[in-house]
Amino acid sequence: MTSTHPAVELDGLTKSFGAVTAVDGLSLRVQPGEVVAFLGPNGAGKTTTIDMLLGLSRPDTGTVRVLGGTPDDAVARGRVAAVLQTGGLLKDLTVGETVRMTSHFYRHTRPAAEVLERAGITDIADRVVGRCSGGQQQRLRFALALLPDPDLMVLDEPTTGMDVEGRRDFWQALRRDARRGRTVIFATHYLDEADAYADRIVLVRQGRIVADGTTAEIKNLAAGRTVRATLPGADQAALAALPGVDAVEVRGDSVLVRTGDSDAVARHLLTRTAARDVEITSRNLEDAFLALTSAQTGA
Amino acid sequence: MTPSTPTRAGVTEPDRRLPALGGFAPGALGIELRRVLRNRRTLAFTLIMPGVFFLIFGLPQGGQSLDNGRPVAAYVMISLAVYAAMVATTSVGGAVATERALGWSRQLRLTPLRPAAYVATKLITAMSLGLLAVVIEFLVGAVAGVRVPAYVWLLSGLAAWLGSLVFAAFGLFIGYLAPAENVMQIIGPVLAVLAMFGGLFVPVEVLPDVLQQVAKFTPVYGMGVLARAPLTGDGVSMAAVANLVVWALLFGVGAARLFRRDTARV
Numbered sequence: 240m241t242s243t244h245p246a247v248e249l250d251g252l253t254k255s256f257g258a259v260t261a262v263d264g265l266s267l268r269v270q271p272g273e274v275v276a277f278l279g280p281n282g283a284g285k286t287t288t289i290d291m292l293l294g295l296s297r298p299d300t301g302t303v304r305v306l307g308g309t310p311d312d313a314v315a316r317g318r319v320a321a322v323l324q325t326g327g328l329l330k331d332l333t334v335g336e337t338v339r340m341t342s343h344f345y346r347h348t349r350p351a352a353e354v355l356e357r358a359g360i361t362d363i364a365d366r367v368v369g370r371c372s373g374g375q376q377q378r379l380r381f382a383l384a385l386l387p388d389p390d391l392m393v394l395d396e397p398t399t400g401m402d403v404e405g406r407r408d409f410w411q412a413l414r415r416d417a418r419r420g421r422t423v424i425f426a427t428h429y430l431d432e433a434d435a436y437a438d439r440i441v442l443v444r445q446g447r448i449v450a451d452g453t454t455a456e457i458k459n460l461a462a463g464r465t466v467r468a469t470l471p472g473a474d475q476a477a478l479a480a481l482p483g484v485d486a487v488e489v490r491g492d493s494v495l496v497r498t499g500d501s502d503a504v505a506r507h508l509l510t511r512t513a514a515r516d517v518e519i520t521s522r523n524l525e526d527a528f529l530a531l532t533s534a535q536t537g538a
Numbered sequence: 539m540t541p542s543t544p545t546r547a548g549v550t551e552p553d554r555r556l557p558a559l560g561g562f563a564p565g566a567l568g569i570e571l572r573r574v575l576r577n578r579r580t581l582a583f584t585l586i587m588p589g590v591f592f593l594i595f596g597l598p599q600g601g602q603s604l605d606n607g608r609p610v611a612a613y614v615m616i617s618l619a620v621y622a623a624m625v626a627t628t629s630v631g632g633a634v635a636t637e638r639a640l641g642w643s644r645q646l647r648l649t650p651l652r653p654a655a656y657v658a659t660k661l662i663t664a665m666s667l668g669l670l671a672v673v674i675e676f677l678v679g680a681v682a683g684v685r686v687p688a689y690v691w692l693l694s695g696l697a698a699w700l701g702s703l704v705f706a707a708f709g710l711f712i713g714y715l716a717p718a719e720n721v722m723q724i725i726g727p728v729l730a731v732l733a734m735f736g737g738l739f740v741p742v743e744v745l746p747d748v749l750q751q752v753a754k755f756t757p758v759y760g761m762g763v764l765a766r767a768p769l770t771g772d773g774v775s776m777a778a779v780a781n782l783v784v785w786a787l788l789f790g791v792g793a794a795r796l797f798r799r800d801t802a803r804v
Binding site: 293295314315316317318320321323325327328329330331332336339340341343344345346347380383384387388 | 552553554555556557558561563565566569570572573576577637639640641642643644645646647648649650651
């Protein structure tokens with residue numbers, strides 16, 4: 240039966256490689272049925288955390304519980320399955336052989352034909368893996384992860400290295416499978432992937448969780464634009480009073496305005512002030528992180 | 539947005555018991571065997587080349603006899619069977635290096651397959667290919683006219699086959715030593731040199747005296763002597779047995795230690 244345990248309980252995880260602290264006191268609880276995006280830039284500690292979550296590496300300190308037990312036990316019972324960046328495939332096996340071989344390692348699996356179908360690779364079942372594209376190989380890894388019908392599916396940057404079409408096909412396959420309360424945790428550095436698929440986003444930076452909320456909440460942090468202009472002696476108070484402005488920052492002769500209404504700010508700067516070199520940039524994920532961390536320290 | 543439901547209503551709960559034998563399964567072994575037999579390089583070096591060697595180097599000895607009256611061609615055939623078996627088992631064991639380089643071993647860690655079951659599959663595959671290599675070499679010999687008593691076929695064949703277990707361990711040892719995609723291209727020449735010292739290409743007795751002394755300590759020497767003993771009628775020296783046992787232990791323990799290092803969680 241589905242247990243009443245959380246799907247994932249990470250408590251105070253730390254992991255260092257030499258002088259580098261990859262994961263720094265990370266705690267996270269994921270309930271059964273949640274679809275969680277683990278969002279952060281490269282080097283944020285996402286892969287290290289996932290390795291510990293799957294029992295592929297041991298935390299220096301802290302504990303990992305997966306579906307109420309150890310990661311190793313969850314893997315051995317087919318309760319957790321994963322699609323990793325580093326998981327290799329045998330180039331000389333066919334797609335179908337790879338699925339059948341892997342199915343033999345479990346006590347019980349879904350039929351090979353079914354997982355091939357669900358991963359959208361039925362038509363290439365007889366193709367040798369070495370002749371499959373990166374996207375096809377990734378869907379094969381996904382098919383392998385579907386075999387045990389896991390309660391928890393973990394995906395580490397599953398679309399890295401894919402072209403636009405490959406990414407779309409992969410997420411379509413995953414979405415087709417999004418059924419009936421399977422817990423999904425996926426790491427990504429694409430905000431749009433997190434937005435399109437997750438119902439909860441956990442933002443990580445430098446091995447720590449810097450924000451944890453619904454997709455809408457996190458998206459708001461990344462929305463808006465930054466207007467930058469050269470304007471000696473800028474009137475900060477006047478700029479801050481403009482509609483939609485979140486923050487005004489002066490750096491030497493430059494002024495940076497974070498706003499939800501960049502048109503109003505630009506219009507004001509160009510018509511009411513001596514501003515020049517006006518630039519408008521979308522706030523990216525990095526800005527969202529900055530907004531978050533500064534909000535936290537200011538609170 | 540549709541909230542996900544925390545339970546999986548309407549879904550039959552899958553069987554969550556652990557697999558028997560750590561995930562070791564005849565079905566996976568079958569695919570592994572087919573995979574080995576599809577590899578052209580493996581087939582060329584283990585099943586075809588030793589047979590061709592026999593036709594080139596063994597057949598011309600056709601009329602000649604050993605001291606006990608048995609055909610020299612049989613001596614060549616048995617030696618080449620040992621060579622074929624050791625190349626076969628080494629290549630399967632050494633394939634671990636390729637699979638580690640490709641990241642397949644990491645992929646396997648996401649399945650219930652226990653590392654010991656993986657190694658058992660590799661060993662059985664290695665010994666199956668080794669057996670096939672011996673049988674084919676003997677078939678080539680028999681068809682070409684080699685005639686020896688049945689017990690020689692059987693005992694020499696068994697010795698060549700079982701001796702190659704040492705090289706299955708050697709292959710695993712190399713496989714866990716360094717991840718490399720083309721490990722056999724490096725080991726192949728090494729095996730040829732070892733086979734030469736083991737008296738598989740020419741009798742050790744024709745080597746210079748110093749090399750003869752060195753040869754007795756190389757890993758093929760013992761199994762060569764043992765495999766030919768039923769044919770030559772020479773007694774099996776303690777040195778030959780000790781050679782086989784010591785190298786089996788060295789490679790076996792070495793492979794086991796590297797294997798444990800590889801599977802340790804970091």
